[in-house]
Amino acid sequence: MRFVTVSGPPSSGKTSVILKTIEALTQSGMKSGVVKFDCLYTDDDKLYEAKGIPVKKGLSGALCPDHYFVSNVSESFEWGKKQGVDILISESAGLCNRCSPHIKEILAVCVIDNLSGINTPKKIGPMLKSADIVIITKGDIVSQAEREVFASRVAAVNPKASIMHVNGITGQGAFELSTLFADEETETDTLNGKSLRFSMPSALCSYCLGEKRIGAEYQMGNVRKMDVDNG
Amino acid sequence: MDRETLLKIDFRLLCDEFPFTKDFFESQGLPIPEGSVAEFVANLSEEKLEDLGIEPDEFIESFVAFVDAVGSLTEKTSKIDSLRIIGGQNKFGEAEDIDIEIKAGEIICIVGPTGSGKSRLLADIEWMAMGDTPTKRHIKINGNDADKSWRFSPEHKPVAQLSQNMNFVMDLSAKEFVLIHAESRFVTKPEEKVDLIIEKANELAGEKFDADTPVTALSGGQSRALMIADTAFLSKSPIVLIDEIENAGIDRKKALELLVGEEKIVLMSTHDPILALMGDKRLVIKNGGVSKIIETSEAEQANLTGLQELDKKLNDLRNRIRNGETLETI
Numbered sequence: 377m378r379f380v381t382v383s384g385p386p387s388s389g390k391t392s393v394i395l396k397t398i399e400a401l402t403q404s405g406m407k408s409g410v411v412k413f414d415c416l417y418t419d420d421d422k423l424y425e426a427k428g429i430p431v432k433k434g435l436s437g438a439l440c441p442d443h444y445f446v447s448n449v450s451e452s453f454e455w456g457k458k459q460g461v462d463i464l465i466s467e468s469a470g471l472c473n474r475c476s477p478h479i480k481e482i483l484a485v486c487v488i489d490n491l492s493g494i495n496t497p498k499k500i501g502p503m504l505k506s507a508d509i510v511i512i513t514k515g516d517i518v519s520q521a522e523r524e525v526f527a528s529r530v531a532a533v534n535p536k537a538s539i540m541h542v543n544g545i546t547g548q549g550a551f552e553l554s555t556l557f558a559d560e561e562t563e564t565d566t567l568n569g570k571s572l573r574f575s576m577p578s579a580l581c582s583y584c585l586g587e588k589r590i591g592a593e594y595q596m597g598n599v600r601k602m603d604v605d606n607g
Numbered sequence: 608m609d610r611e612t613l614l615k616i617d618f619r620l621l622c623d624e625f626p627f628t629k630d631f632f633e634s635q636g637l638p639i640p641e642g643s644v645a646e647f648v649a650n651l652s653e654e655k656l657e658d659l660g661i662e663p664d665e666f667i668e669s670f671v672a673f674v675d676a677v678g679s680l681t682e683k684t685s686k687i688d689s690l691r692i693i694g695g696q697n698k699f700g701e702a703e704d705i706d707i708e709i710k711a712g713e714i715i716c717i718v719g720p721t722g723s724g725k726s727r728l729l730a731d732i733e734w735m736a737m738g739d740t741p742t743k744r745h746i747k748i749n750g751n752d753a754d755k756s757w758r759f760s761p762e763h764k765p766v767a768q769l770s771q772n773m774n775f776v777m778d779l780s781a782k783e784f785v786l787i788h789a790e791s792r793f794v795t796k797p798e799e800k801v802d803l804i805i806e807k808a809n810e811l812a813g814e815k816f817d818a819d820t821p822v823t824a825l826s827g828g829q830s831r832a833l834m835i836a837d838t839a840f841l842s843k844s845p846i847v848l849i850d851e852i853e854n855a856g857i858d859r860k861k862a863l864e865l866l867v868g869e870e871k872i873v874l875m876s877t878h879d880p881i882l883a884l885m886g887d888k889r890l891v892i893k894n895g896g897v898s899k900i901i902e903t904s905e906a907e908q909a910n911l912t913g914l915q916e917l918d919k920k921l922n923d924l925r926n927r928i929r930n931g932e933t934l935e936t937i
């Protein structure tokens with residue numbers, strides 16, 4: 377089975393792009409499935425179901441969704457094999473900008489939209505910087521020049537990625553993307569033993585572990601203080 | 608410069624030779640290295656690396672890839688003399704029996720009802736189709752298959768697109784906007800280009816605008832004029848694709864002249880009779896395939912003047928309405 381990890385900020389167009397890409401994959405005779413990871417709530421599974429796409433949903437609750445993702449990705453992969461799909465796509469919203477679901481030797485895609493501002497590419501961490509393919513959506517809303525400026529900012533932070541423009545509503549560009557998903561090089565038997573592209577910090581500080589009280593005496597672990605006295 | 612030197616040389620010297628290397632650090636929000644890039648990476652703290660979200664080795668690879676990509680961009684002088692479209696199939700799977708060669712300096716119009724496949728044809732050209740799109744068309748450049756790596760590097764593609772949408776979301780003045788666009792294309796002397804583009808845009812626009820106007824405050828006509836001038840003078844792409852741009856408020860004839868001026872190939876999907884007659888040929892699309900090729904005849908060309916007069920007349924009437932006049936006599 378082939379496996380692709382798709383990540384990106386909330387509302388960047390991940391579900392729309394995945395749906396259009398699966399449409400193109402179906403037309404070329406490939407069966408696709410989706411595992412969707414989110415924090416508290418998602419309706420995306422219904423959108424996939426409505427198109428007859430096998431979908432598995434996982435909610436991480438209070439955990440960082442990417443941590444939850446790694447803890448469950450191997451099982452999800454096995455689930456996909458049982459569904460008999462040719463290609464399994466994971467969708468996860470990058471919420472903490474520090475974690476990333478991308479796995480070595482597994483096709484890694486980051487979806488980001490033109491409306492997010494030209495300084496966004498440099499703010500997004502490994503989810504963007506370690507992706508093989510960066511999809512830029514919502515190009516229909518801005519001019520060509522603005523698309524180019526945005527794409528060049530993406531290319532500066534991840535010069536090795538293939539950068540593509542896909543319209544999540546009309547699906548323009550999705551066919552082209554599907555040819556990369558269908559590439560045989562993405563074929564894998566198991567995820568066991570594979571490794572993440574970038575380490576995820578475990579609980580960084582006491583607040584990650586559930587602390588609610590404010591004040592220095594409650595803070596332990598990896599705490600960084602801003603310098604409020606100077607500059 | 609080989610990889611070894613690139614990483615070991617003092618960054619100030621590197622910058623003298625390749626000023627764009629600074630952009631790599633700036634666009635990641637990093638300070639400009641003192642000493643060599645290798646030293647810079649070796650001295651990055653754990654904390655900084657974590658913030659960056661990248662492993663040291665990856666960072667080095669990224670830098671090398673960036674210098675490669677931009678370096679080849681600034682060297683690029685590839686010339687395109689011809690673009691060939693070899694037919695595939697229409698929406699019913701019937702053969703599309705065409706084989707057209709378009710030469711530099713030609714304007715080709717694409718006409719047909721909504722949904723017939725005009726945008727798809729433009730997309731085939733943008734993707735440099737090799738029988739691998741739903742239309743099964745092949746696109747050849749200078750007689751050969753295109754370089755497949757173009758597909759995934761927007762900045763190397765020899766194709767520029769002027770799309771329906773001319774909106775802006777960035778909070779910048781016209782001048783600042785064109786400047787960052789010029790910088791993103793690594794053009795030399797960006798300031799001079801900016802002045803030229805603003806000046807030409809003002810020649811195209813019905814109503815003039817100032818370089819300091821925020822782009823979000825430009826009228827439809829003004830932003831179209833700005834984008835056309837921008838494409839004409841910033842983009843080195845020898846092929847220009849235009850998908851049904853609205854053309855109210857701009858001088859269409861001048862706009863096309865600007866775009867084709869530098870020996871470009873222009874393909875334009877349109878319903879506008881004036882634009883259609885300005886083309887050398889029209890491809891008529893039906894059910895997803897080119898069903899007919901019409902060469903603009905002399906009789907048609909002769910009618911262009913009449914059409915332009917009609918158009919001017921309508922425009923004057925529009926202006927009279929705008930100025931609160933009545934149209935009892937026209």
Ligand SMILES: Nc1nc2c(ncn2[C@@H]2O[C@H](COP(=O)(O)OP(=O)(O)O)[C@@H](O)[C@H]2O)c(=O)[nH]1
Binds near residue numbers: 384389515516
């Ligand atoms: N105009 C426009 N809207 C888009 C595009 N792609 C997605 N959207 C819209 O953006 C919103 C969020 O998209 P969705 O796929 O749910 O994003 P996700 O949260 O990343 O999965 C939806 O309303 C989509 O219809 C696009 O290319 N253009």
Ligand SMILES: Nc1ncnc2c1ncn2[C@@H]1O[C@H](COP(=O)(O)OP(=O)(O)O)[C@@H](O)[C@H]1O
Binds near residue numbers: 721742
């Ligand atoms: N030869 C073809 N084979 C299959 N599908 C096609 C073909 N030509 C066009 N289409 C599809 O038809 C739809 C409408 O085409 P489009 O190019 O958007 O039309 P237009 O721009 O003329 O309104 C698109 O989904 C496009 O991919």
Ligand SMILES: [Mg+2]
Binds near residue numbers: 390420467
């Ligand atoms: Mg979603």
Ligand SMILES: [Mg+2]
Binds near residue numbers: 725726850
């Ligand atoms: Mg169209």
Ligand SMILES: [Zn+2]
Binds near residue numbers: 440443474
């Ligand atoms: Zn996290």
Ligand SMILES: [Zn+2]
Binds near residue numbers: 580581583584
């Ligand atoms: Zn924490």
